[in-house]
Amino acid sequence: xxxVKQNSPSLSVxxxxxxxxxxxxxxxxxxxxLWYKKYPAEGPTFLISISSIKxxxxxxxxxxxxxxxxxxxxxxxxxxxxxxxAVYFCAASPGxxxxxxxxxxxxxxxTVNP
Amino acid sequence: DSGVTQTxxxxxTATGQRVTLRCSPRSGDLSVxxxxxxxxxxxxxxxxxxxxxxxxxxxxxxxxxxxxxxxxHSELNLSSLELGDSALYFCASSARGGAGELFFGEGSRLxxx
Numbered sequence: 001x002x003x004v005k006q007n008s009p010s011l012s013v014x015x016x017x018x019x020x021x022x023x024x025x026x027x028x029x030x031x032x033x034l035w036y037k038k039y040p041a042e043g044p045t046f047l048i049s050i051s052s053i054k055x056x057x058x059x060x061x062x063x064x065x066x067x068x069x070x071x072x073x074x075x076x077x078x079x080x081x082x083x084x085x086a087v088y089f090c091a092a093s094p095g096x097x098x099x100x101x102x103x104x105x106x107x108x109x110x111t112v113n114p
Numbered sequence: 115d116s117g118v119t120q121t122x123x124x125x126x127t128a129t130g131q132r133v134t135l136r137c138s139p140r141s142g143d144l145s146v147x148x149x150x151x152x153x154x155x156x157x158x159x160x161x162x163x164x165x166x167x168x169x170x171x172x173x174x175x176x177x178x179x180x181x182x183x184x185x186x187h188s189e190l191n192l193s194s195l196e197l198g199d200s201a202l203y204f205c206a207s208s209a210r211g212g213a214g215e216l217f218f219g220e221g222s223r224l225x226x227x
Contacts, residue, residue, distance in 0.1 A: 004156070006156075034215060036218075041220065042220055043116060043118070043204055043206070043218030043219050043220050043221055044157070044204070044216075044218045045116065045218070046215035046216065046217070049215065089156060089157065091157075101159055101162070101170050101172060102147075102157075102159060102216065103159065104149075104156035104157040104158075104159075105156050106154065106155060106156040107156060
């Protein structure tokens with residue numbers, strides 16, 4: 001049973017437009033959420049996180065939104081750049097502000113076209 | 115460069131064999147995590163060590179074992195290998211026991227023939 005779901009395996013957007021990546025979770029015990037980005041032949045790298053006590057966290061071009069009642073979070077990238085092309089993983093943890101037992105989604109491959 | 119080093123990068127072996135994957139965490143990081151990524155799957159948490167002690171366990175098979183040594187490097191041992199064990203195995207480290215984001219190595223790709 002997948003506790004963290006990324007229902008879109010892939011997403012293609014034009015450079016300069018907004019990219020929206022979605023993630024749903026089922027376990028109400030999750031209270032810390034993270035997004036990781038992965039380029040081919042590299043390990044995942046941390047992008048942005050959000051605690052369950054917040055509904056939005058922003059870092060430059062990246063914003064994560066959390067809707068606890070819907071058990072849904074999304075990552076917005078504005079404006080999208082070709083260098084953002086990568087696989088994005090959503091992850092959730094029951095640990096407070098931590099990364100214990102992170103549960104990852106299967107990832108969404110983002111392609112930003114010049 | 116995340117600072118986490120994994121060896122070997124690629125490994126091809128036969129069913130029934132045993133392999134050892136090695137991980138050196140970032141300098142100063144006490145926690146080491148192991149994850150498995152099979153084809154078309156997300157990263158599956160296997161096990162976490164903190165300062166030499168097992169801290170958390172995920173879906174790790176009994177055929178798999180891990181340890182963290184006094185110098186904080188970690189090894190993941192996979193035995194009686196099956197075709198389905200073919201995957202990317204990632205090691206990650208973090209500064210504290212459970213706080214903060216993880217820093218991942220580049221992974222070890224295991225192919226079982």
